[in-house]
Structure formats: structure tokens, C-alpha cells
Amino acid sequence: MFRTPRALFRALALAEMVSWTLLIGGMILRATADLRIAVTIGGAIHGFVFLAYATTALLVALNQRWSLGTSALAVGAAVVPYATLPTEIALDRRGKLAGAWRREVSDHPRDSRWHDRALRWTLRHPVQLGAVLAFLVVAAYVVLLVVGPPGGRDEALALL
Numbered sequence: 001m002f003r004t005p006r007a008l009f010r011a012l013a014l015a016e017m018v019s020w021t022l023l024i025g026g027m028i029l030r031a032t033a034d035l036r037i038a039v040t041i042g043g044a045i046h047g048f049v050f051l052a053y054a055t056t057a058l059l060v061a062l063n064q065r066w067s068l069g070t071s072a073l074a075v076g077a078a079v080v081p082y083a084t085l086p087t088e089i090a091l092d093r094r095g096k097l098a099g100a101w102r103r104e105v106s107d108h109p110r111d112s113r114w115h116d117r118a119l120r121w122t123l124r125h126p127v128q129l130g131a132v133l134a135f136l137v138v139a140a141y142v143v144l145l146v147v148g149p150p151g152g153r154d155e156a157l158a159l160l
Contacts, residue, residue: 005060006097012049012056013077013084019049020081047144051137053078059133062119063102065110070096 002008019042026042029035054075061071070091077087091097103123105111122129 004097004100005063006092008056009060009074009091009097010088012053013088015049016053016078016084017082019046022046024081048137048141050078051140053084055133055137060097062115063123064096064099065108066096 002011022042023039023046024042026035026038026040029038057074057078058071060066061074066074074087074091077083088097101123102111102116103120105120110116122132
């Protein structure tokens with residue numbers, strides 16, 4: 001299904017846009033119909049997809065050998081509503097998403113670094129990689145739920 005970094009990145013960029021729609025729709029429902037649960041549901045989905053997108057962007061950034069700036073742009077695009085797809089299109093046009101997963105050693109000078117070796121090993125074991133990434137995303141999501149919003153739980157409850 002995700003045979004290339006481009007396919008995976010595009011799928012999560014689209015998912016992030018859909019999650020923004022759910023969150024914004026929930027906010028509209030809360031304001032117009034006093035449906036507070038809509039923001040809770042839309043926000044929960046958006047938060048989870050945001051973490052999954054950021055994780056995917058970092059995985060693709062490692063595989064594609066993006067600079068720190070390009071990596072930050074890709075992750076940061078999720079903060080702006082609907083910016084992930086235009087970012088994906090721009091990266092694709094610049095050739096930043098071209099190519100396959102780097103499962104084998106090449107003669108590129110950066111292929112001997114520890115994280116490139118770890119990346120190749122994980123890409124050759126996609127089930128384990130998927131399980132570890134899913135665990136990390138779920139763990140981060142749970143930690144963020146426990147910690148609560150920046151203003152504290154009382155402020156978040158007042159907003160609902």
C-alpha cells in the first residue's frame with residue numbers, strides 16, 4: 001500500500017486535512033448547536049492524526065535525507081489548517097518525495113551513519129516498524145491526554 005515514501009506522506013497529509021475538517025466542524029457545531037461533544041470527538045481525532053502525520057513526516061525526512069529546515073516545514077505544516085497537502089505538493093514538485101524506501105546500503109557518504117543503518121533495518125522489517133511507530137504515537141497521545149491542555153483542565157472544561 002505504501003510502497004514509496006511519497007504514497008505514505010500523501011496519505012497522512014490528506015488524513016491531516018480531513019482531521020482539520022472534523023475539528024473545525026466540531027467547533028462550528030459547538031458554537032451553533034451547543035454540541036460540545038463534537039469538539040471533543042473532532043479534537044481527539046485531529047490530535048491523533050496530527051501525531052501520526054508528524055511521525056510519518058519524520059520517517060520520510062530520514063529516508064529522503066531532508067535538511068532540518070525541510071523537515072521542520074513538513075512537520076510544521078500540520079499546525080496550519082489545510083497546509084499539509086500544499087506542502088506535500090510543493091515537496092513533490094521539488095523532488096523531495098521521489099524515490100523508494102532506502103532498504104539497502106548505497107554508496108552515498110551519509111549511509112554509514114547510525115540512524116541510516118537503523119532506518120534500513122526498520123524498513124526491512126515493516127511490521128515491527130509499524131508496531132513501534134503505532135506504539136509511540138499512542139503513547140504520546142495518552143501522555144498528552146493525561147497532561148491536559150496548556151491552560152489546564154479547568155480552562156479546557158470551561159471552553160467545552
